[in-house]
Amino acid sequence: MNVSENLAEIQERIAKACEKSSRNPEEVNIIAVTKYVSVERAREAIQAGIRHLGENRVDGFLHKQEVIQEHVDWHFIGTLQSRKVKKVIDQLDYLHSLDRLSLAKEIEKRASKSVSCFVQVNVSGEESKHGMKPQEVENFIRDLKEYPSIQVIGLMTMAPYTDDENVLRGCFRTMRELRDQIREKNYSHAPCNYLSMGMSNDFEIAVEEGATHVRIGTSLVGKETV
Ligand SMILES: *Cc1c(COP(=O)(O)O)cnc(C)c1O
Numbered sequence: 305m306n307v308s309e310n311l312a313e314i315q316e317r318i319a320k321a322c323e324k325s326s327r328n329p330e331e332v333n334i335i336a337v338t339k340y341v342s343v344e345r346a347r348e349a350i351q352a353g354i355r356h357l358g359e360n361r362v363d364g365f366l367h368k369q370e371v372i373q374e375h376v377d378w379h380f381i382g383t384l385q386s387r388k389v390k391k392v393i394d395q396l397d398y399l400h401s402l403d404r405l406s407l408a409k410e411i412e413k414r415a416s417k418s419v420s421c422f423v424q425v426n427v428s429g430e431e432s433k434h435g436m437k438p439q440e441v442e443n444f445i446r447d448l449k450e451y452p453s454i455q456v457i458g459l460m461t462m463a464p465y466t467d468d469e470n471v472l473r474g475c476f477r478t479m480r481e482l483r484d485q486i487r488e489k490n491y492s493h494a495p496c497n498y499l500s501m502g503m504s505n506d507f508e509i510a511v512e513e514g515a516t517h518v519r520i521g522t523s524l525v526g527k528e529t530v
Pocket of ligand 1: 337339360381382462503504505519520521522523
């Protein structure tokens with residue numbers, strides 16, 4: 305399947321999920337995750353109408369950005385090591401993986417403009433996943449006030465790899481409640497309106513539960529073996 309056919313199918317599935325949950329599909333941004341694919345394939349996604357690209361590694365991110373001239377928003381979705389902050393922080397439009405104060409500190413030191421961040425939450429409690437524990441998120445975000453370069457625009461999570469719909473739905477719902485809880489505080493440094501959640505195998509449930517940014521790789525652009 306080519307990217308534009310994949311995109312049409314994904315958009316249709318998002319529209320259905322929105323209908324089921326009385327949401328407006330325009331609230332859902334599709335980020336094409338291009339980490340597995342070539343620049344050519346990423347360009348196909350842009351030609352198909354994609355306006356957001358996501359990469360999870362610094363080198364891949366910088367490479368794609370260097371060769372892709374089209375105007376898109378650039379999302380850094382992977383774990384960011386503090387020592388690599390200076391290489392990418394002024395190049396990205398959105399950071400999805402803010403998960404510790406030491407990273408906030410480094411961003412504050414290196415960024416020359418305001419950085420739109422999602423705080424990454426490990427909602428399933430799996431050892432292998434990055435992100436803060438849900439019960440730590442509120443204090444963490446309160447403390448980010450000390451770092452004026454950081455704007456917390458939302459929360460991000462990776463759900464566990466499972467087909468169990470109840471488990472997935474539970475994770476996404478916890479995220480929405482957490483987001484609402486923080487949004488109610490009306491912090492000027494943390495409007496926290498957005499939810500970055502949902503990947504190829506779970507985006508419909510994520511959308512039903514309130515995702516505003518879905519990060520889709522495999523089922524949109526595919527996976528090329530290198
Ligand atoms: C790879 C990746 C995705 C996309 O995964 P697919 O299952 O291929 O859709 C989304 N989010 C993050 C953080 C990723 O690393």
